[in-house]
Amino acid sequence: MHEHSHGHHHDDRDHDHEGSELSPMALRVRALESILVEKGYVDPAALDVLIDTYETKIGPRNGARVVAKAWVDEEYRALLRTDATAAIHSLGFTGRQGEHMVAVENTAEEHNLVVCTLCSCYPWPVLGLPPVWYKSAPYRSRAVIDPRGVLADFGITLPAATRIRVWDSTAETRYLVIPMRPAGTEGWDEEALARLVTRDSMIGTGLARTPEEGRA
Amino acid sequence: MSAADTLLDAVCSITPVARDADGPVFREPWEAEAFAMAVALNEAGLFTWSEWAEALSQEIRRAQAAGDPDLGDSYYHHWLAALERLVAEKGxxxxxxxxxRCAAWDRAARATPHGRPILLENDPLAPA
Known part of the structure; x- marks a missing residue:
């Protein structure tokens, strides 16, 4: 093609200063969106609001507040164990993918790990959108067949006596892990405790930070 | 070591789970737009969330069968494919x-000077 380009200045594709380019994925999204807008199925302004909400307003800080409250408030903890959906809604965290929540509590005897083997169902209202690794095939398959190995990838080694229980999410049911409250936090208020609760600790691929780690 | 253990070891040594910090939710704008369209169409009642999860998991299996290592970075590719299929199935x-429409957007982009907003009207073949 190159040796001919001198004779075809007007459609020389090597020179992009004339036009713009969209990636194949961006083209497909624009195609779909423009048709949906024309047919009245979606409103571009509403899409922007949705994106902004999930990018900036919903995230694992919501879940951390739930966990911290459960650590200090026995009554709330009981409600969370029996009706997690209601307990989470009572803090104002509602919305899609949180319609039926189940909270599972870590103890010295049992550690809980959450996965979605089929796709990537995830409790958006309390954790935001899932991290890349949660959506990956290695995590989705290995969490079930080798949970201890997965925890090792995350730098977590549990005592051999601790059982690991794996919860497979579905379109209907989402799980939130209540990590164990770290030692040395007696008398701490909810806000200080919430800072020790990481996203991974609520999926089960991590533990809550210790007071020393929280200071770092 | 049993045959099952050997197999397990083989599977696990190949594909460690990649960890991340709290990275950006979307890596490119189109991912965010595809995400929001699925949520909006579900809200509009075009499909239930169970239908959505089923379509998405089918697309993931299809991509894996076609050789996608499926490390999570292609997730929104599967997402968009599921969305396109459901939109077609629902008529x-x-x-x-x-x-x-893809081709029209492509022509419009190429006809739009760099840095200017790309509009569908810029498609040279668009009806006047």
Whole structure:
């Protein structure tokens, strides 16, 4: 093609200063969106609001507040164990993918790990959108067949006596892990405790930070 | 070591789970737009969330069968494919209509000076 380009200045594709380019994925999204807008199925302004909400307003800080409250408030903890959906809604965290929540509590005897083997169902209202690794095939398959190995990838080694229980999410049911409250936090208020609760600790691929780690 | 253990070891040594910090939710704008369209169409009642999860998991399996290592970075590719299929199945937009519109956007982009907003009207073949 190159040796001919001198004779075809007007459609020389090597020179992009004339036009713009969209990636194949961006083209497909624009195609779909423009048709949906024309047919009245979606409103571009509403899409922007949705994106902004999930990018900036919903995230694992919501879940951390739930966990911290459960650590200090026995009554709330009981409600969370029996009706997690209601307990989470009572803090104002509602919305899609949180319609039926189940909270599972870590103890010295049992550690809980959450996965979605089929796709990537995830409790958006309390954790935001899932991290890349949660959506990956290695995590989705290995969490079930080798949970201890997965925890090792995350730098977590549990005592051999601790059982690991794996919860497979579905379109209907989402799980939130209540990590164990770290030692040395007696008398701490909810806000200080919430800072020790990481996203991974609520999926089960991590533990809550210790007071020393929280200071770092 | 049993045969099952050997197999397990083999599977696990190949594909460690990649960890991350709290990275950005979307890596490119189109991912965010595809995400929001699925949520909006579910809200509009075009499909239930169970239908959505089923379509998405089918697309993931299909991509894996076609050789996608499926490390999570191609997740929104699967997402968009599921969305296009559901939209076609529900009779909202046929694959041919989507392909035609894709081509129109591509022509519009190429006809738009760099740095200017790309509008569908910029397609030189658009009806006047």
């Amino acid at each position: 909202v937009a046929a694959p041919e209509a989507l392909a035609e």
